[in-house]
Amino acid sequence: MAGAATQLELASVEDAVPIARLSRDEIEHGLEWRWQPPAILRLIARPETAVLCARCRFGGASVLGGFGVMEFGLERAHLVLLAVAPRLRRRGVARQILGWLEKSADTAGVGEISLEVRAGNHGAREFYATQGYRHGDYLHGFYQGREAAYRMTKKLL
Numbered sequence: 543m544a545g546a547a548t549q550l551e552l553a554s555v556e557d558a559v560p561i562a563r564l565s566r567d568e569i570e571h572g573l574e575w576r577w578q579p580p581a582i583l584r585l586i587a588r589p590e591t592a593v594l595c596a597r598c599r600f601g602g603a604s605v606l607g608g609f610g611v612m613e614f615g616l617e618r619a620h621l622v623l624l625a626v627a628p629r630l631r632r633r634g635v636a637r638q639i640l641g642w643l644e645k646s647a648d649t650a651g652v653g654e655i656s657l658e659v660r661a662g663n664h665g666a667r668e669f670y671a672t673q674g675y676r677h678g679d680y681l682h683g684f685y686q687g688r689e690a691a692y693r694m695t696k697k698l699l
């Protein structure tokens with residue numbers, strides 16, 4: 543079970559390249575690669591942003607199994623990125639990452655979390671729905687004018 547073998551920790555600069563690659567391959571496929579290593583490094587350095595890594599045991603080694611990025615405001619938080627490596631999916635890794643970020647938001651007094659997800663990404667939309675997120679606005683051309691998104695939100699308070 544992944545829960546026992548997954549360790550969550552804040553990203554360090556060495557994580558920027560593997561995180562950027564995971565974003566390119568699993569989140570941004572078919573779009574221009576926005577979250578390249580320098581952009582991830584800027585996220586890691588920003589005090590109002592948490593970049594969380596899930597380190598998982600796989601084949602006897604510790605690998606970057608997934609990551610999540612959340613921006614914290616005074617009243618709202620925004621989930622910027624979330625991905626799990628394909629070979630480690632459906633083991634609760636994303637649930638653990640999101641749970642950690644939500645708990646941090648709750649502790650900070652944030653009342654609502656929002657995110658955008660590609661409209662055609664039914665798996666992720668289903669995942670977020672199981673975690674208590676509700677579908678909101680349909681955003682035409684949200685991704686580089688090419689692809690629509692749904693905004694999804696979850697109230698914490």
Ligand SMILES: CC(C)(COP(=O)(O)OP(=O)(O)OC[C@H]1O[C@@H](n2cnc3c(N)ncnc32)[C@H](O)[C@@H]1OP(=O)(O)O)[C@@H](O)C(=O)NCCC(=O)NCCS
Pocket residue numbers: 568569622623624625626627630631632633634635636637638658659660663664665666668669670672
């Ligand atoms: C969406 C994603 C993050 C889910 O990661 P995961 O670690 O596999 O998710 P979990 O194992 O924590 O899933 C928890 C529950 O969510 C639901 N769920 C997760 N993925 C699902 C899918 N593809 N289809 C339907 N339900 C899904 C299930 O109810 C699952 O519980 P179960 O496995 O016991 O049935 C992962 O598929 C991913 O990285 N996708 C590509 C990137 C992406 O779409 N990111 C989100 C948009 S930015």
